[in-house]
Amino acid sequence: MDSISQVIHDCETCAAIKQAKRVKPLWYGGRWSKYKYREAWQIDYITLPQTRQGKRYVLTMVEATTGWLETFPVPHATARNTILGLEKQILWRHGTPERIESDNRTHFKNSLINTWAREHGIEWVYHIPYHAPAAGKVEQCNGLLKTTLKALGGGLSRTGRLI
Secondary structure (H helix, E strand, O other): OHHHHHHHHHOHHHHHHHHHHHOOOEEEOOEEEOOOOOOEEEEEEEEOOOOOOOOOEEEEEEEOOOOOEEEEEEOOOOHHHHHHHHHHHHHHHHOOOOEEEEOOOOOOOOHHHHHHHHHOOOEEEEOOOOOHHHHHHHHHHHHHHHHHHHHHHOOEOOOOOEO
16 A cells, blocks of 8 residues: 555656645635635625615625625616626725626626726626526525515515515
């Protein structure tokens, strides 16, 4: 058994593979994270009852390591409102992230967003469509936000309208 271990230990290919596996994610809050703090954000839109100011959508932005939630209510889910929300809630408050993760909807996947992300040096990554676990943190926060608002506001129906 010692000779096999010695051969593997002396093998350059095995050492390179072992070294690549040795790079572990960071430890945050009792679990491993593949990101450093403020390196990546997950974003999504949720629909809520329209406010008196005409805002019906909320851009939700979740920091990938801590789960910190930022929100930005808007009248329409558009690329311009997405950029405005990201600048006001993330860039100005937390600095420029290296990566933003979102779904493939048109307010995230278009030339305006691509140009803006490239100008700011942000890698924009799209999750697997219709696969909630791919966007775990933001989907979890969306559910928590809707549940909390339902409890505080007297209840929301399945369509997001007040009951």
